[in-house]
Amino acid sequence: MLYNILRFLGLDSGSIRNIDSISLNFSWGWASFILAMLVVLPIAWFSYRFEGKNISDKLKRKLITIRIIWLTIICFLLTGPTLIVSGWVPLQNRLAVMLDTSKSMSIKENNETRFDRVKKLIKNGFLKKLEKKTGIYPDVFAFAENVTPISPSEIEKFNLKPDGNQTAISSGIKNVVSHLGEGNILGLIMVTDGVNTVGENPQNTLSKMRTSVSFVTPGHGGNITDYALNLIKPPVLGYLNTNVRVRGEVSARITGTHEKKEKIEIKVTREGNLYEAIPVEVTGNGIKVPFSFNVPCNEEGSFRYELEIPAKEGELTEENNKTGFLIKVVKERLNVLALSGLPNWDMKFITNALSGDPNASLTHWAKIMDNRWLVSKDFKVVNGETEPKFDEELNNADILILNGIPYNYIKKYETDIIKRLESGNLGLLILPTWQSLTQLGYKGTEIGNILPVIIDNETWRGTPGNMVLPSTETAYPFLNFADDPVENIELISSLPKFEGIYDYESVKLTSEILLSSTVTGHKDKIPFMIRARAGLGNIIMINGGPLWPIGFRLVNSERGFNTYAGMIVNMLKWLINRREDAQVSIELANSRGYIGTSNVVKVWVSDSKHKLMQNARVVLTVKGEKGEVYDLVCMETSEVGCYEAAFIPVSQGLHTIEAVASYQGKEMGRSNVDLLVETPTSEFDYPLIKADVMERIAKDTGGLMVFDDEVEKLIDSLNSVPGKKLENKSIDIRNSWLLLVLILLLPCLEWYFRRAGGLS
Amino acid sequence: MTNNYRLFMLIRKTLLATALIFSALLCAGKSFGADWDKIIIARLKYSGGGDWYVSPTTIPNLLKQASKRFKMPTQQEHIGVAVNDPELFRYPMLYASGHGQIRFKDNEIMAILTYLDNGGFLWINDSYGMEKYVRREVRRLYPDREFVQLPKDHPIFHTVYDFKDGLPKIHEHDGKPPAAYAIFDKGRMKILYLLESDIGDGLEDEGIHKVDTPAIREIAMKMGLNILAYAMMQ
Numbered sequence: 001m002l003y004n005i006l007r008f009l010g011l012d013s014g015s016i017r018n019i020d021s022i023s024l025n026f027s028w029g030w031a032s033f034i035l036a037m038l039v040v041l042p043i044a045w046f047s048y049r050f051e052g053k054n055i056s057d058k059l060k061r062k063l064i065t066i067r068i069i070w071l072t073i074i075c076f077l078l079t080g081p082t083l084i085v086s087g088w089v090p091l092q093n094r095l096a097v098m099l100d101t102s103k104s105m106s107i108k109e110n111n112e113t114r115f116d117r118v119k120k121l122i123k124n125g126f127l128k129k130l131e132k133k134t135g136i137y138p139d140v141f142a143f144a145e146n147v148t149p150i151s152p153s154e155i156e157k158f159n160l161k162p163d164g165n166q167t168a169i170s171s172g173i174k175n176v177v178s179h180l181g182e183g184n185i186l187g188l189i190m191v192t193d194g195v196n197t198v199g200e201n202p203q204n205t206l207s208k209m210r211t212s213v214s215f216v217t218p219g220h221g222g223n224i225t226d227y228a229l230n231l232i233k234p235p236v237l238g239y240l241n242t243n244v245r246v247r248g249e250v251s252a253r254i255t256g257t258h259e260k261k262e263k264i265e266i267k268v269t270r271e272g273n274l275y276e277a278i279p280v281e282v283t284g285n286g287i288k289v290p291f292s293f294n295v296p297c298n299e300e301g302s303f304r305y306e307l308e309i310p311a312k313e314g315e316l317t318e319e320n321n322k323t324g325f326l327i328k329v330v331k332e333r334l335n336v337l338a339l340s341g342l343p344n345w346d347m348k349f350i351t352n353a354l355s356g357d358p359n360a361s362l363t364h365w366a367k368i369m370d371n372r373w374l375v376s377k378d379f380k381v382v383n384g385e386t387e388p389k390f391d392e393e394l395n396n397a398d399i400l401i402l403n404g405i406p407y408n409y410i411k412k413y414e415t416d417i418i419k420r421l422e423s424g425n426l427g428l429l430i431l432p433t434w435q436s437l438t439q440l441g442y443k444g445t446e447i448g449n450i451l452p453v454i455i456d457n458e459t460w461r462g463t464p465g466n467m468v469l470p471s472t473e474t475a476y477p478f479l480n481f482a483d484d485p486v487e488n489i490e491l492i493s494s495l496p497k498f499e500g501i502y503d504y505e506s507v508k509l510t511s512e513i514l515l516s517s518t519v520t521g522h523k524d525k526i527p528f529m530i531r532a533r534a535g536l537g538n539i540i541m542i543n544g545g546p547l548w549p550i551g552f553r554l555v556n557s558e559r560g561f562n563t564y565a566g567m568i569v570n571m572l573k574w575l576i577n578r579r580e581d582a583q584v585s586i587e588l589a590n591s592r593g594y595i596g597t598s599n600v601v602k603v604w605v606s607d608s609k610h611k612l613m614q615n616a617r618v619v620l621t622v623k624g625e626k627g628e629v630y631d632l633v634c635m636e637t638s639e640v641g642c643y644e645a646a647f648i649p650v651s652q653g654l655h656t657i658e659a660v661a662s663y664q665g666k667e668m669g670r671s672n673v674d675l676l677v678e679t680p681t682s683e684f685d686y687p688l689i690k691a692d693v694m695e696r697i698a699k700d701t702g703g704l705m706v707f708d709d710e711v712e713k714l715i716d717s718l719n720s721v722p723g724k725k726l727e728n729k730s731i732d733i734r735n736s737w738l739l740l741v742l743i744l745l746l747p748c749l750e751w752y753f754r755r756a757g758g759l760s
Numbered sequence: 761m762t763n764n765y766r767l768f769m770l771i772r773k774t775l776l777a778t779a780l781i782f783s784a785l786l787c788a789g790k791s792f793g794a795d796w797d798k799i800i801i802a803r804l805k806y807s808g809g810g811d812w813y814v815s816p817t818t819i820p821n822l823l824k825q826a827s828k829r830f831k832m833p834t835q836q837e838h839i840g841v842a843v844n845d846p847e848l849f850r851y852p853m854l855y856a857s858g859h860g861q862i863r864f865k866d867n868e869i870m871a872i873l874t875y876l877d878n879g880g881f882l883w884i885n886d887s888y889g890m891e892k893y894v895r896r897e898v899r900r901l902y903p904d905r906e907f908v909q910l911p912k913d914h915p916i917f918h919t920v921y922d923f924k925d926g927l928p929k930i931h932e933h934d935g936k937p938p939a940a941y942a943i944f945d946k947g948r949m950k951i952l953y954l955l956e957s958d959i960g961d962g963l964e965d966e967g968i969h970k971v972d973t974p975a976i977r978e979i980a981m982k983m984g985l986n987i988l989a990y991a992m993m994q
Contacts, residue, residue: 342832343992345797345852351994352879355946366993368830374919374993379947381993383918434796434833462796499796546797552879553849 006085010737014729016087025730027080036075044071059757063750070746073739081733089727094184095130095138095718096176100192102144103683105162107193107316109219115162117218118191121708122158126216133715134186143172145198145596165596165680167192168199170206177211187703187718191216194690197682206697214703214714215694223255224687226316229266229309230288234325236591237477238297239359239573244327247292250309253687254284266291269306297329302674304654320681326591326654326674334359334573337390337397340366341404341440343374346431349551350401353565355379360569363393367409398576400426404433407441407448414446421450422535422606424585427575430541432502436460452511452532452541453504457522462500465519465544466493467528475589476514476531478570481563493518495563496553501526501544508532510639517544535606536585538575583607583669584618584661591673593655594680598646603634605641605661605668612641616663620645624677625653634659649677798835799823801988802851804882805842808863812856813840814887818963819855822984829985843868848875853991857885857960862893864900873901876950881991884953885960888933894953898943907941907953916940916952916990921982930972930980931958948994952987959983 002019006012013019026033044067055063099122105115131137140150144164154160173188188211196202206213231248238244252262266278282289295305306324315321336354340347343366354360364376365388373388374381394400394413402410410417420426430437430451436458442448443455469492473485482488492515503521507513507530515529532539551564587602605616618634628651634643649655655675661668691705698705706714733739801819805812816838823834841848843864848854848871856862862884864872876882884894898907910916912926927938938957942949961969962980972980 342830343989345799345992348852348992348994349879352948355948364993368920368989372920374989376993379994381915381919381990383915384920384989460796548852548879549849552852 006083006731010735011083011731011733012735013085013087013731015089016085016727016729017089019085019087020726021086023084023086025082025084027082033075033079036079037072040071040075041068044068055757055759059753062753066746066750066753070743070750073742073746077734077739077743083731083733085729085731086726093136093186094180095134095136095186096141096180096188097127097130097138098141098143098147098172098176098188098190098192099150099160100144100167100190101142101160101162102164102167102195102197103162103317104167104193104195104687105218107224107684107687109223112219113162114193114218115160117708119158119160121191121216121218121711122155126711127155129711129715130189130718134718136186138189139176139180141172141176143168143176147172147175164683165594166198166682167196169194169196169202170200173202173206173209173213177209182209182211185211187212187214189214189216189714190694191218191708192694193218194694195683195686196690196693197685202697203693206701209701212702213697214717215698215705216708216711216714217689217691217694217705218708219689220707224253224316225255225312225314226253226320226684226687227251227264227282227309227312228253228320228681228685229307229323230320230681230685231307231323231325233480234592235295235327236325238295238327238329240297240300240329240331241359243294243296245292246295246305246325247290248307248323249288249290250280250282251286251288252282252284253286254312256284260284264309267308268293269308271304272306275305295327297327300329300331302326302328304676316687317681317684319679320684323678324592324676326676328591334361334399334569334576335397336360336362336399336401336572337393338362338364338401338403339390339405339410340364341406341433341435342366343368344403344433344546345548345552346433346546347401347403349548349564350568351376351379353551353568354572356565357569360572363397365390367405394420397426399429399572401429401431402447403431404435404440406435407445410447411445418446418450418534421537421539424536426537427572428534428537428539429572429575430539431547432543432545436502450532450534450539452508452530452539453543454506454508456505457503458505459503459522460500461503461519461521461526463519464497464499465501465517465526465528466497467495467544468493468516468518468525470513470516474514476574478567478574479514481566491563496549498528498544499546501528504543514540519544533612535612536604540571540575584659584671586657586659586671586673588657588673588675591676593647593649593675593677595649595652595677597680598648599675601632601634601645601647601657601659601673602637603643603645603659603661603671605643605663607663607668613661613663613668614640616643616661616668618643618645618659618661620647621658621660622647622675623656623658624649624651625655626651647675649675652677652679796833798833799826799988799992800835800837800839800851801853801855802839802841802848804854804856805840805845806856806858806862807865807868808861808893810858810860810862810890810893812858812862814858815960815964815968817965817968818857818885818960821963821965822981822988825981826985826988830989843871843875849878849880852880853988854880854882855885855960856882857887858890859888860890860893862890862897864897869900876901877945881949881994882951883987883991884951885958886953886955887958887960891955898951898953901951902943902945905943905945908944910940910942914940916949916986917983919986919989919993921986923983923986927954927957928959928979928983929957930962930976931969933958949990952991957983959987 003013003017099118106113127138140155142148142150142160145166145168228251235244261281261283263281268276276293278291280289280291304326308322311318311321338347351362354362361378366374368374371386372384374384421428437455438458448455469489480488481491501517501519503526507527511530511532513527514531516525517528519526528544530541583606585604593599603618605613607613620632622630632645634645637644655677656672657675658672660670695705704714704717820836820838823836826832827834917923917926927940929938933956936956939955941953943951959980962972962977963984
């Protein structure tokens with residue numbers, strides 16, 4: 001009743017329909033209203049006493065009444081009146097049921113898949129029983145990597161399939177809760193096996209939820225037979241005349257055969273031909289057994305390697321019995337020319353690191369006095385010279401290291417350096433020295449302009465610091481010292497400290513910080529290692545140092561891996577082996593992709609002068625192994641000359657991606673790259689039902705974990721009466737249309753009476 | 761006189777202040793280089809009884825001249841470091857000198873091998889009577905390797921300054937010709953041993969060894985600088 005009256009007056013009480021009480025409030029309190037009336041009413045009264053014309057008492061009373069009412073309303077409105085409406089609103093009137101449609105739900109138990117059991121559960125009236133108990137028909141969702149609402153008619157047909165490649169439990173629950181509103185949910189019931197493959201750990205993220213999460217587990221685990229083959233960071237690039245080590249793991253999970261050993265053979269094929277057979281002994285308890293083999297890179301080109309283990313009868317899935325990788329073998333190009341303003345320990349230890357690589361050669365010139373240069377060729381010191389000529393060495397160099405060399409010594413080679421750099425035939429490494437770049441004369445020069453930083457306000461900060469990897473997963477292999485990303489971050493941050501670092505005005509927008517530092521500069525943490533592009537060439541600039549203590553103080557690890565030498569040699573190799581095509585080049589983060597997972601393809605376009613181009617049109621044509629063809633148009637990115645598209649494969653096998661770039665209708669060039677697509681098998685990595693995890697989440701959130709043959713227990717535990725809560729709402733009376741009408745109507749009425757009485 | 765002096769002092773102070781302000785203004789906004797990574801050569805504190813601390817001015821004088829002639833940032837100090845000291849790896853170049861016995865303890869062998877394998881360089885200057893001990897200790901370090909005598913045309917004698925006749929003789933010991941020996945590994949010189957030359961004495965302060973004329977001291981200095989340059993370039 002009250003709700004309807006308020007609505008009639010044009011006042012909205014929101015979700016409060018059962019109004020319990022109403023009170024009137026003033027923004028400035030009751031006193032302000034009374035005070036306003038005490039001022040206004042006597043004035044109104046007296047003003048009528050001095051009416052010019054004779055007026056009947058009846059009319060006078062009428063007019064005074066109208067004016068007093070009008071003024072009262074005005075005073076009333078001026079004091080900010082609000083109605084405080086208090087009433088009961090229904091709470092927890094929604095119930096959510098989430099059905100897991102990921103591939104792990106296709107695991108069989110007694111010849112029946114987990115998803116068949118879910119189907120049976122729904123067909124047996126699980127949803128109707130829930131409605132009967134709570135009075136709420138549940139909102140049903142299907143989830144795997146994404147969440148999809150399911151309508152009652154779709155539930156009736158039940159055409160769902162367990163084909164999701166990943167399971168994101170945390171984000172699935174969060175999406176549903178935010179969609180329905182946390183306060184409105186009576187409960188959330190997940191029908192799942194608890195296998196989470198992506199996103200946050202549900203145990204950590206959901207424990208503090210206010211919504212109770214309950215689980216229905218389809219089956220008790222079942223008999224599992226599954227072999228799994230997995231490669232650990234398969235190689236992408238190999239250098240000619242070297243070997244690349246490939247590492248992987250194989251496991252077997254066979255119910256009831258925990259400790260029983262079994263011999264299986266991993267068949268490795270290279271371009272379809274048998275390359276190697278690796279015998280491995282596994283036990284049925286799922287323990288991963290490592291294996292490794294060498295891939296010789298004795299010819300240039302791309303080579304496809306496939307690995308396979310035999311399938312066992314009744315195996316859960318055969319998709320994880322094979323895997324593969326694509327390796328691109330490139331000619332080793334590591335002729336390094338280093339120019340130093342003075343001999344120093346940094347270059348000495350870089351020389352030592354490079355000397356360990358049989359394919360690297362180094363020529364190092366160091367100016368010692370005005371008329372004397374020291375020279376080291378192929379890691380051997382030779383007699384000093386008075387007038388060095390770098391022309392020939394520069395032409396043969398793949399990498400140029402500038403190590404405190406004054407600009408005037410390389411001025412005459414500057415154009416040549418830039419040209420070779422932009423054409424992708426030279427990589428540039430800038431090392432810090434005791435003289436700043438401005439002191440060395442690089443400010444305002446062509447070389448100075450292509451550096452990753454703006455050489456202004458160059459300040460030396462003599463604060464020791466550590467290197468910091470800015471992201472968990474670095475795309476740069478030379479910064480990956482450990483397989484585990486967290487271990488890698490820790491390893492980098494524990495390297496010997498540097499003594500100081502140069503702070504610059506700013507890092508250019510197109511540059512990328514590869515390593516940050518713990519030293520704070522004039523803006524933020526000062527970058528330690530920055531990368532920039534110059535045409536098709538790469539530049540790496542190191543701002544802090546010295547670097548040599550890393551090479552000197554670190555002894556070789558147990559794995560026989562020298563962190564420093566690995567970083568230096570791989571960084572230099574990366575610097576030069578980046579680009580492959582003159583005008584159009586494709587950058588793919590990995591040569592291996594997965595069905596249903598997005599692969600970002602970057603295409604770099606430059607003109608015939610190797611200047612990166614804007615406003616080009618770049619089209620990708622992707623050809624699959626089975627003859628399927630897809631066309632994708634790349635979007636221009638904020639980086640000059642870079643165009644990007646995302647390709648989501650739908651089938652497995654080798655895919656060739658061809659990029660064609662055109663500008664104003666004229667083709668600029670084209671480039672190809674291969675992508676090996678595999679079916680993701682992470683859903684089968686942990687095929688057991690994770691009852692313990694689900695039980696813990698249910699307990700933490702006030703829910704329950706039950707098996708599908710005991711759902712009645714769960715239904716009984718649900719509170720059948722939806723709750724309600726007392727809510728208050730403040731309504732501004734000034735929004736009432738009735739008051740507006742009165743304010744307008746009363747003066748009109750007064751005017752009418754005055755006119756009828758002959759007063760105006 | 762007093763007034764004139766005061767006026768003079770006032771003008772001098774004003775000029776000095778102006779010069780300071782002017783210099784500060786000139787430097788404002790300019791870039792500064794780094795005061796870092798100074799070249800230090802530490803002396804090896806070895807056991808055995810030999811006087812490892814002999815000629816304390818040798819290394820400071822060498823680094824002083826490296827700074828003066830090459831404009832190298834150096835730390836011109838007499839710093840001693842023991843083989844087992846973790847600080848050993850702060851110094852990529854070590855200098856060992858003395859008279860008499862040098863001996864590495866068993867647990868020092870691995871430390872010095874790690875130092876040399878990781879890129880360190882050891883220069884041994886025989887001031888007198890060290891030969892048999894040096895050879896014994898080097899054999900303990902590298903049982904499969906022998907000292908190689910450096911020929912006159914070896915780059916160490918020709919990097920910065922030319923020594924056509926090879927290692928110069930600074931001090932007369934037993935009337936034998938000066939000789940430079942080295943241990944190489946994968947083409948890199950790890951240990952340099954100078955015998956019957958005593959470059960170290962020639963680098964000491966003027967007047968310590970009266971027989972060292974300025975010309976002889978200059979020769980020693982040039983050879984010392986050649987060794988430093990070679991060690992840093994290889």
